[in-house]
Amino acid sequence: DIQMTQSPSSLSASVGDRVTITCQASQDISNFLNWYQQKPGKAPKLLIYDASNLETGVPSRFSGSGSGTDFTFTISSLQPEDIATYYCQQYDNLPLTFGGGTKVEIK
Amino acid sequence: EVQLVESGGGLVLPGGSLRLSCVVSGFTFTSYAMSWVRQAPGKGLEWVSAISGGGDDTYYTDSVKGRFTISRDNSKNTLYLQMDSLRAEDTAVYYCAKDATVLGANWFDPWGQGTLVTVSS
Numbered sequence: 377d378i379q380m381t382q383s384p385s386s387l388s389a390s391v392g393d394r395v396t397i398t399c400q401a402s403q404d405i406s407n408f409l410n411w412y413q414q415k416p417g418k419a420p421k422l423l424i425y426d427a428s429n430l431e432t433g434v435p436s437r438f439s440g441s442g443s444g445t446d447f448t449f450t451i452s453s454l455q456p457e458d459i460a461t462y463y464c465q466q467y468d469n470l471p472l473t474f475g476g477g478t479k480v481e482i483k
Numbered sequence: 484e485v486q487l488v489e490s491g492g493g494l495v496l497p498g499g500s501l502r503l504s505c506v507v508s509g510f511t512f513t514s515y516a517m518s519w520v521r522q523a524p525g526k527g528l529e530w531v532s533a534i535s536g537g538g539d540d541t542y543y544t545d546s547v548k549g550r551f552t553i554s555r556d557n558s559k560n561t562l563y564l565q566m567d568s569l570r571a572e573d574t575a576v577y578y579c580a581k582d583a584t585v586l587g588a589n590w591f592d593p594w595g596q597g598t599l600v601t602v603s604s
Contacts, residue, residue: 410590410591412528412591414528419578419593419594419595419596419597420520420528420578420591420594421592421593421594422590422591422592422593425583425589425590425592431592463527463528465528465530465590465591467588467589467590470542470588471530471542471543471544471545472518472530472533472588473530474527474528474529474530475527476527477527477528
């Protein structure tokens with residue numbers, strides 16, 4: 377199975393800050409990497425697919441980059457409504473696997 | 484508007500069975516694979532199973548192979564997950580999710596609201 381390692385597991389930042397989350401795959405997954413946002417008590421929501429493609433309707437302050445084994449997810453200017461846990465997910469191989477999540481809080 | 488509504492969760496004894504359903508609307512059901520993803524209390528996301536749009540191809544994570552069966556009734560726009568020989572470690576919120584393609588195993592958008600399965604004596 378492909379292991380997805382996310383870091384950090386949690387972070388605290390101020391409104392307006394730039395926030396960066398990394399996701400590392402245990403093997404080359406090309407760009408087969410997606411990012412989701414999960415707010416407390418809610419279902420996950422797709423934000424980024426194929427490493428860098430913004431899902432329709434998602435604010436442009438969210439972005440993703442990377443290929444191979446190393447990926448980055450960025451919120452350019454953190455907003456109060458961005459408080460959530462963020463997950464990466466690979467689909468290069470079955471079983472599909474998720475990173476452990478990054479909980480983002482407001483400082 | 485695309486909607487996915489799960490049902491069928493509840494409390495079940497270890498070794499017992501449960502069938503989850505997910506009724507969908509707002510898109511052509513047969514054109515998309517579907518998946519089940521679960522989340523244990525306070526934990527991360529775990530993909531469980533997927534089925535292609537026509538229902539011919541199914542996929543499972545190792546921990547549920549031989550115990551869970553995914554299926555779909557395209558005439559009823561409904562996805563199912565039959566769960567047998569349930570274990571305490573199967574306790575989780577189970578989400579159904581629409582895949583990006585007919586063959587499946589890509590990305591999930593959107594997700595249902597989830598249904599809680601609790602396996603306990």
